[in-house]
Amino acid sequence: MKKLLIFVALISLGAVTAAQVRPNALGARLYGSDTYSGAELSYQKGLNERNRFELDASFGFKEDFTRVALVGIYHWDWNIVGGFNWYVGPGASISYDNFSENTYVNIGVGGQIGIDAPEPRNTGTRPKGYFGAESTNYLRLLLKDKKVRLEYDVAKYDRYGRTLAYAYLEDGSFVNAEMVRNGFATVMTVPPNVRHQETFNALAAKARRQNKGLWKGDPSAK
Incomplete structure (x- = not known):
């Protein structure tokens, strides 16, 4: 059985430790436990002093679940005290999930x-x-x-x-x-x-x- 789930992401909020936008940044991480494992590759492109675009690709799986996802976020950064920058911006994602015998295509943000x-x-x-x-x-x-x-x-x-x-x-x-x-x-x-x-x-x-x-x-x- 296939289900199509569509929704729109409005705002993405968070905090980063970078003091300024870098021209280019590439990162990767692995995560896992006894039941779930995966990997994520992240690329950030500095557009100007306070704006950047981020693209994340991830793959994860467990015994009865598999997910492939692509996320895009546009950031506006500004400084706050304590060495952190806050960022705000619109983001969207698309993912393909296979859970047991059900398949989901999601457009939005998890x-x-x-x-x-x-x-x-x-x-x-x-x-x-x-x-x-x-x-x-x-x-x-x-x-x-x-x-x-x-x-x-x-x-x-x-x-x-x-x-x-x-x-x-x-x-x-x-x-x-x-x-x-x-x-x-x-x-x-x-x-x-x-x-x-x-x-x-x-x-x-x-x-x-x-x-x-x-x-x-x-x-x-x-």
Whole structure:
């Protein structure tokens, strides 16, 4: 059975450690675990002092899943304190996924499912996110000694083979929603996984009005 999933990427946000745009840059990385392995090749072309184009090609596989993806992003860079540059820009991707006997062609950008929790620590070129440690500790307490049921949306894996799922506790508590409700995560829905988008948006708006969690002191949340 074939399914065609089409969606458009609007904004790509992130942080890099480069102080300025380089004329050309080429990078590669290998990643893997007991169940999933892959490789990614990245090329960046500096267009001028603060603009660059990035093209990423990746291939990954596991026992019942294979993905080939191509991602393009246009960056506008600007400096912030702490030695990092922020960048913003539109991006798009196309990927071919083979999961069991189902084949998917995706046009867009892969990513988190429904919510985006802050990074608890520095990872590579990504700086530790504001409220990251608090978010991680809250999730650990929420899940401690509890069984979790996973619910999947349209796309089951992201571009790196990581599982995309909604989590529920035995008492029916919706873990993703609880994170947003209490201000420990922001909303980040990436089509085609938009099943609970309206719920997340409503909870985030309420948490922001009540100055809960990360909304209490993050200047960017004002």
